[in-house]
Structure formats: C-alpha cells, structure tokens
Amino acid sequence: DADVTQTPRNRITKTGKRIMLECSQTKGHDRMYWYRQDPGLGLRLIYYSFDVKDINKGEISDGYSVSRQAQAKFSLSLESAIPNQTALYFCATSVAGSGRNNNEQFFGPGTRLTVL
Amino acid sequence: DQQVKQNSPSLSVQEGRISILNCDYTNSMFDYFLWYKKYPAEGPTFLISISSIKDKNEDGRFTVFLNKSAKHLSLHIVPSQPGDSAVYFCAARTKTSYDKVIFGPGTSLSVIP
Numbered sequence: 240d241a242d243v244t245q246t247p248r249n250r251i252t253k254t255g256k257r258i259m260l261e262c263s264q265t266k267g268h269d270r271m272y273w274y275r276q277d278p279g280l281g282l283r284l285i286y287y288s289f290d291v292k293d294i295n296k297g298e299i300s301d302g303y304s305v306s307r308q309a310q311a312k313f314s315l316s317l318e319s320a321i322p323n324q325t326a327l328y329f330c331a332t333s334v335a336g337s338g339r340n341n342n343e344q345f346f347g348p349g350t351r352l353t354v355l
Numbered sequence: 356d357q358q359v360k361q362n363s364p365s366l367s368v369q370e371g372r373i374s375i376l377n378c379d380y381t382n383s384m385f386d387y388f389l390w391y392k393k394y395p396a397e398g399p400t401f402l403i404s405i406s407s408i409k410d411k412n413e414d415g416r417f418t419v420f421l422n423k424s425a426k427h428l429s430l431h432i433v434p435s436q437p438g439d440s441a442v443y444f445c446a447a448r449t450k451t452s453y454d455k456v457i458f459g460p461g462t463s464l465s466v467i468p
Contacts, residue, residue, distance in 0.1 A: 243398070270454060281359070281444060281458035282399070289454075297455065329398050333454075343389070344456065346398025 242266070243347035245330050251353045252320050260315045260350050262330030270333045271313040272344065273297075273305060275326040282329065288313055320354040327351050358382045359447050359459035367465045374432040376462050378445030381426065385447040389456070390419060390430050393442045402443070403430070435466045 243264045252258050262271065269290050274282040274297075284297030286305040294305060302324060304316045317324055328351075331344040360379045368374045378388075386407040391399035405412040405419045405428065412419050418431045432439055445459040 272454070274458075279364075279460050280357075281361075281460040283458070284455060287454050295454075331398070343401040343404070346391075346400065348396065348398050 243330060243332055243345055245328075245347040245350050247350060248348065249351045251355065253355050254321055256320050256354075258317045258320055258352070260328055260330075260352070262313045262315070262347055264311050264330075264332045264345075264347075266332050266334075266345060267310075268332035268334045268345070269310065271307065272331040272333070273303075273313065273315045274329045274331065275299070275324075276329060276349075277326050285315065317352075317354075320352075322354045325352060325354045356381070357460070358385075359445055359457050361443075361445055361459040361462045363462050364460070365463040365465070367467060368435045370437055370466055370468050371434045374430075374435045374439065374464055374466065376430040376432075376443050376445075376464065378428045378430075378459055379426060380428075380447055382447070382449065382457075383426070384449040384451075385457075386450045387448050388419070388421060388428055389446045389448075390417075391444040391446060391458075393444065393461070399444055432464075435464075437466050437468050440464055440466045 246261045272287040273285040276282045288307045291307045306314050330347040333344045389404040390402040392402045393399040403417050421428045442461045442463045444461045446456050448456045
C-alpha cells in the first residue's frame with residue numbers, strides 16, 4: 240500500500256546529542272512536511288518541502304534542520320537536542336490542488352522523541 | 356497567540372447522539388478549513404473540509420458548518436459511534452500560504468456505548 244513511514248517510532252536521547260528522524264513515502268507526492276505535536280498546542284509546522292531543491296521554514300524551525308534526499312525521503316535533524324524538543328513528531332505529504340480534498344495531508348504514524 | 360482555537364479539550368457523548376465539536380479562529384484571511392481525526396499511536400487522517408465560500412459541507416455522518424462573521428466552525432457527527440472516539444483537530448489555511456496549515460490544539464471525543 241502507498242504509505243508514509245517514519246523511523247524510529249520511539250527514541251530516547253540525551254541533551255546535546257545529534258539525532259535524525261526519517262520519513263519515507265510511496266505516495267509519489269511532491270510536498271512533504273515535518274510537524275511536532277505538544278499537549279495543548281496541536282501540530283506546529285517545522286519545515287516543508289515542495290521538491291528536492293525547495294526547502295522552506297515553518298512556524299518553529301529554530302533548532303532543527305532538514306534534508307530532502309529524494310522525492311520520497313525527507314529527514315529531520317536535531318543537531319544538539321534539548322529537553323524542550325521532547326514531543327511527538329509527524330511527517331506528512333500532499334499534492335497540491337487535487338480534487339475535492341484541497342491540500343489534504345497524509346500523515347505518518349509519528350515518532351515519540353524524549354530528550355533527557 | 357493561537358490563530359485556531361478549540362476551547363473544549365474533551366467531550367463525552369452517548370452512542371447514537373449528536374457530537375458537536377467547536378472551533379474558533381482569529382485570522383480573517385483563512386479561506387479553507389479542515390478537520391482531522393487522530394487515533395492513539397497513529398497519525399492524523401483527513402476527515403472533512405470546507406471552503407470559505409460555503410457555509411456547510413456534509414459527508415455521510417459528518418457535517419461541518421462555517422459562520423464567517425463569527426469566525427466559528429463546528430463539526431457535527433450524527434449519530435455518534437464508539438469508533439468515533441478520537442482526537443479531532445480543526446485546521447485552517449490562507450490562499451497565500453497554501454502549505455502553512457495552522458492546527459488547533461484538538462478536542463478528545465469519547466463516545467460511550
């Protein structure tokens with residue numbers, strides 16, 4: 240099945256460590272996104288990408304970087320993790336202006352990251 | 356300041372009754388609104404949407420109402436079923452920031468059998 244997958248699903252790390260979260264999709268979508276979810280705040284956009292050469296900052300990009308290695312792969316890095324980056328991270332994909340569900344985004348299952 | 360607000364963190368409803376989830380927004384430039392549903396340990400999934408040129412959109416048991424003058428929308432689920440128990444996120448975007456979807460904090464719905 241065409242899908243959005245995220246690895247790892249859970250990760251515990253220590254302050255100051257570098258960590259990478261990976262996202263892969265088989266939907267053939269050109270647009271990919273990284274969000275974080277915190278209790279009481281909903282999902283907030285970190286970065287998004289229209290294609291391999293087009294990366295854009297979202298609402299809360301400080302402390303994060305991304306890499307779009309291929310149309311199907313979009314990774315999120317925390318160069319030096321800190322405790323307030325503890326959150327649930329979601330990757331999503333979309334294709335613009337398609338059909339009835341304009342800009343519907345398809346989400347992966349999430350990565351639960353804990354920074355001690 | 357949150358541009359999309361869902362002031363009820365949780366809601367409990369009896370099976371078969373109507374569930375009404377509310378959402379308020381502050382940005383008058385929002386022109387498209389979406390509802391996503393999220394089960395535990397899964398990513399959100401799209402449920403229903405509405406354009407600002409409409410005031411109602413219906414899809415089976417789910418209906419979204421938009422009141423632009425009040426900057427308010429609501430999701431009605433009739434009849435509610437136990438499988439509807441999930442967190443519901445209201446989301447919105449503007450015409451000029453097509454990919455920057457703003458999500459509300461979510462409302463956790465419990466449908467009691």
